[in-house]
């Protein structure tokens with residue numbers, strides 16, 4: 001990803017892609033205390049627009065607050081940086097990665113006195129879990145790694161350091177021939193995927209783990225809440241067990257990168273028909289209508305670049 005043409009917004013300046021470098025003694029590189037966002041821009045009939053930009057920027061600032069990082073830029077500056085990066089790279093649709101990190105003034109556990117930096121990059125990124133998976137559903141394995149306990153890492157922060165847990169879970173699952181991992185919390189209840197929130201559907205009711213299971217408060221998860229309301233589907237947040245997933249009629253992941261990705265089996269147990277379920281398809285279709293600007297009710301969620 002490092003060797004390409006383009007521009008990256010870095011600490012207030014638009015720099016050439018290949019020049020967007022940091023020193024090897026950068027504090028976050030060693031200790032992982034940084035925060036990031038995953039944001040998507042979609043091509044609408046009215047031009048390219050970033051989906052729920054403000055919510056993502058709000059979460060980035062909340063993540064930084066939780067990590068006791070004082071950001072040197074305002075929310076407005078970060079919003080404008082994201083719009084500019086999409087324009088500067090002439091991207092009709094893309095994935096944006098804002099990142100904030102702690103600089104290289106000194107090492108040692110305490111980063112006090114180190115400068116806090118910010119950057120935004122954007123690039124074209126298709127179906128996170130594959131086009132086929134979006135239609136047919138993917139194969140998921142319950143991870144042998146436990147999702148963070150809510151007081152071991154800060155699960156409402158999209159913190160870089162939280163992702164070693166995700167990386168290991170995802171690599172174990174794909175090494176075992178699956179598409180993604182599903183992590184349980186320290187009490188054994190379903191939490192989320194390595195990079196997604198999870199939903200199941202049973203007898204027409206949509207369920208998702210409540211946030212006490214350590215899942216990130218996903219913006220796409222929240223978008224699904226609105227879609228369920230629009231479709232007249234009851235949505236319940238509750239503790240979910242792995243065997244409730246086995247006997248569900250449908251299941252899917254939600255995320256900015258993953259969008260709405262159906263799950264067709266967990267641990268080689270087929271879920272429902274073993275393919276994308278009918279309600280999942282309705283939710284997925286409603287999602288793409290919204291992000292592509294075809295649903296005027298959600299025009300306020302789209303920020304033109």
Ligand SMILES: Cc1[nH+]cc(COP(=O)(O)O)c(CN[C@@H](CCC(=O)O)C(=O)O)c1O
Pocket residue numbers: 037038039166192193194195196197215216217218219220221254255256257258
């Ligand atoms: C752990 C986790 N849980 C839930 C979500 C869904 O949150 P939201 O995007 O606000 O609906 C994401 C986003 N994962 C981001 C990073 C993916 C990556 O590979 O990096 C993303 O989807 O952009 C997570 O990383």
